[in-house]
Amino acid sequence: MVYRSIKVLAAALVGLGLTTGAALAAGEVKPPRTVDWHHSGPFGTYDRAQVQRGFQVYKEVCASCHGLKYIAYRNLMEIGFSEDQAKAIAGEYTVEDGPDASGDMFERPARLSDKIPSPFPNANAAKASNGGAYPIDLSLAAKARVGGEDYLYSLLSGYTDDTHGHECSTGTYYNPYFPGSCLAMPPPLLDDLIEYVDGTPATTEQMSKDVSAFLTWTAEPKMEERKQMGFKVIVFLIIMAGLLYAAKRRIWARLH
Amino acid sequence: MSFQTDNKLIKWFDDRLPLVTVMHHTFVQHPYPRNLNFAYQFGSILGVMLTLQIVTGIVLAMHYTAHTSMAFDSVEHIMRDVNYGWLLRYMHANGASMFFIAVYLHMFRGLYYGSYKAPREMIWMIGVVILLVMMATGFMGYVLPWGQMSFWGATVITNLFSALPIVGDPIVTWLWGGFAVDNPTLNRFFSLHYLLPFVIFGLVFLHLVALHQKGSTNPLGIEIKGPADYISFHPYFTVKDFFGFAVFGTVFAVFVFWFPNYLGHADNYIPADPLVTPAHIVPEWYFLPFYAILRAVPDKLMGVLAMFAAIGVLFILPWLDRSRVRSAAFRPQYKWFFWIFALDCVVLGYVGSQPAEGLMLVISRIATIYYFAHFLILMPVLGWFERPKPLPTSIAEAVLAGKTSTSEGEKA
Numbered sequence: 001m002v003y004r005s006i007k008v009l010a011a012a013l014v015g016l017g018l019t020t021g022a023a024l025a026a027g028e029v030k031p032p033r034t035v036d037w038h039h040s041g042p043f044g045t046y047d048r049a050q051v052q053r054g055f056q057v058y059k060e061v062c063a064s065c066h067g068l069k070y071i072a073y074r075n076l077m078e079i080g081f082s083e084d085q086a087k088a089i090a091g092e093y094t095v096e097d098g099p100d101a102s103g104d105m106f107e108r109p110a111r112l113s114d115k116i117p118s119p120f121p122n123a124n125a126a127k128a129s130n131g132g133a134y135p136i137d138l139s140l141a142a143k144a145r146v147g148g149e150d151y152l153y154s155l156l157s158g159y160t161d162d163t164h165g166h167e168c169s170t171g172t173y174y175n176p177y178f179p180g181s182c183l184a185m186p187p188p189l190l191d192d193l194i195e196y197v198d199g200t201p202a203t204t205e206q207m208s209k210d211v212s213a214f215l216t217w218t219a220e221p222k223m224e225e226r227k228q229m230g231f232k233v234i235v236f237l238i239i240m241a242g243l244l245y246a247a248k249r250r251i252w253a254r255l256h
Numbered sequence: 257m258s259f260q261t262d263n264k265l266i267k268w269f270d271d272r273l274p275l276v277t278v279m280h281h282t283f284v285q286h287p288y289p290r291n292l293n294f295a296y297q298f299g300s301i302l303g304v305m306l307t308l309q310i311v312t313g314i315v316l317a318m319h320y321t322a323h324t325s326m327a328f329d330s331v332e333h334i335m336r337d338v339n340y341g342w343l344l345r346y347m348h349a350n351g352a353s354m355f356f357i358a359v360y361l362h363m364f365r366g367l368y369y370g371s372y373k374a375p376r377e378m379i380w381m382i383g384v385v386i387l388l389v390m391m392a393t394g395f396m397g398y399v400l401p402w403g404q405m406s407f408w409g410a411t412v413i414t415n416l417f418s419a420l421p422i423v424g425d426p427i428v429t430w431l432w433g434g435f436a437v438d439n440p441t442l443n444r445f446f447s448l449h450y451l452l453p454f455v456i457f458g459l460v461f462l463h464l465v466a467l468h469q470k471g472s473t474n475p476l477g478i479e480i481k482g483p484a485d486y487i488s489f490h491p492y493f494t495v496k497d498f499f500g501f502a503v504f505g506t507v508f509a510v511f512v513f514w515f516p517n518y519l520g521h522a523d524n525y526i527p528a529d530p531l532v533t534p535a536h537i538v539p540e541w542y543f544l545p546f547y548a549i550l551r552a553v554p555d556k557l558m559g560v561l562a563m564f565a566a567i568g569v570l571f572i573l574p575w576l577d578r579s580r581v582r583s584a585a586f587r588p589q590y591k592w593f594f595w596i597f598a599l600d601c602v603v604l605g606y607v608g609s610q611p612a613e614g615l616m617l618v619i620s621r622i623a624t625i626y627y628f629a630h631f632l633i634l635m636p637v638l639g640w641f642e643r644p645k646p647l648p649t650s651i652a653e654a655v656l657a658g659k660t661s662t663s664e665g666e667k668a
């Protein structure tokens with residue numbers, strides 16, 4: 001597909017001049033590996049099963065450090081969870097509310113309308129628990145990094161012991177895809193770290209892909225609607241262009 | 257002179273407020289050269305784009321919050337919760353890019369066919385003012401979502417004024433409304449971003465008044481001599497322009513619906529953080545050639561002056577060009593230099609997107625010198641040296657001859 005070749009081309013351009021694999025010199029960043037996502041391409045849609053698995057990875061692994069503040073529990077219904085499932089998921093979280101009649105803040109189970117909170121009360125608390133580094137809110141991660149979901153996938157599955165001579169200071173970990181090469185996030189995924197509800201084998205590779213697909217949805221929840229509308233608009237415009245061109249020829253034929 | 261009709265109501269109205277007469281004059285009576293080609297399409301497209309930016313912008317403004325602690329969230333609110341908010345925002349953000357694509361093509365058309373030459377200097381100069389105001393509008397609009405590029409772009413660009421001696425620092429403080437880019441800056445940028453498109457609207461009106469005073473140029477660069485040379489706007493150019501809208505709209509739609517963030521920066525999806533500087537601060541693509549000129553000059557003040565001079569030189573172009581002949585179709589040498597100049601602008605745009613070091617810096621310097629040499633040396637000198645091709649006696653003659661054998665003017 002044109003779409004895919006543009007992406008490959010872009011990746012190739014980014015990778016131009018960079019040596020890949022074993023010969024990676026100090027300070028160089030590896031271009032992300034491209035994935036043939038179900039949601040890429042002009043008609044691509046999110047693979048519901050994959051995105052739901054990705055949510056499970058988020059909930060069981062990433063949520064202990066990262067929030068998802070632009071996603072409300074009700075939004076989970078958009079990726080195929082039933083209302084009861086979304087309510088049950090919300091019920092597992094507690095959020096702070098208040099003040100109540102006596103002026104005190106209180107905790108209550110989350111409702112569908114609540115946003116998925118950060119596990120930390122504020123940015124400083126988050127940094128304090130993570131060696132001074134801030135675990136970003138993941139809602140927009142797929143759009144906020146060059147390489148998008150390919151980058152997220154490569155980063156999550158790309159931790160390696162082969163550091164190419166890099167010395168990462170204590171509390172940081174080598175990752176060839178990370179600009180700067182050492183980041184404060186310990187490798188979050190391990191084979192069989194979780195057990196997928198749908199029985200898919202939970203390899204690091206699989207979980208990285210699934211959670212990246214999920215984060216693409218959190219960053220661009222209207223993508224399917226957008227592409228569908230785009231298709232109608234383009235068809236309309238092309239037909240209009242054809243008709244107008246014919247009309248132009250006829251009207252101008254009056255001149256001689 | 258005024259519009260003739262039997263309809264009493266229209267007559268009554270038009271007699272008191274001659275809107276119908278003006279429309280009738282513009283679209284039916286006013287002579288337009290019959291040989292206007294598709295390079296003449298972009299003016300009407302610009303009108304459509306301005307309208308579209310104003311309409312989408314006003315609706316965005318109903319949901320947007322101009323405060324540093326809420327701007328980023330309010331844009332995400334638009335993207336996620338407002339009905340068709342994603343469409344409005346992607347149309348507005350990509351619409352700005354399409355607007356600049358159209359304005360640059362419109363200007364290159366002017367350079368190719370000598371539209372700036374007498375007696376159309378006013379049309380051209382008002383156009384350059386419109387470009388400047390558009391740039392200010394686009395720059396301030398990009399600050400509104402308050403992402404990392406918004407904040408750092410605003411910081412870098414406003415800081416340029418500090419290069420001015422003595423008044424520099426007070427001016428920057430005044431622009432910021434404080435001692436750094438902060439909430440007062442965001443507020444005033446929003447206010448001005450709302451205002452300036454309407455200023456552009458007024459300037460466009462003046463642009464068109466000046467245009468109607470002297471009429472359009474045409475690919476042959478000769479004036480209208482008789483009725484055989486011209487046609488009315490309606491229906492000929494109405495249908496042609498609408499065809500152009502459909503084609504341009506298709507390109508626009510590809511961006512909006514499939515590559516909505518292609519022309520933006522990933523960093524702008526990170527909320528602004530005054531404590532973290534992005535690795536590369538790059539302005540939007542439409543500023544890149546000017547950004548390259550800014551950075552090509554080793555001295556900050558001179559760089560700023562060169563950047564403004566790059567637009568300023570356009571103002572005096574009508575007097576720099578000494579050629580007797582208007583259209584590049586009859587200027588064998590200028591035609592080449594036109595394309596070299598266009599390439600030079602693309603090169604400047606490219607180096608503007610790269611870190612200013614090593615080979616890129618060298619290229620940016622050569623391209624900057626060439627940019628100014630084109631206007632200040634080539635344009636005056638070419639008029640002396642060049643032997644223009646013979647001009648056709650009339651538009652009609654050339655067009656009708658072109659129907660059998662393709663003449664140069666017709667092709668161009």
Ligand code: HEM
Nearest residue numbers: 309310313314316317320345349352394397398400401453
């Ligand atoms: C000359 C016409 C205009 C141009 C070139 C222009 C350009 C821009 C640009 C480049 C952005 C940043 C887009 C982004 O990355 O999100 C923007 C944002 C914005 N503009 Fe405009 N604009 C124009 C007219 C208007 C008008 C007339 C209004 C309001 C009445 C308006 C309201 C807004 C608002 C509220 C935003 C922030 C929301 C957002 O970032 O999407 N604009 N504009």
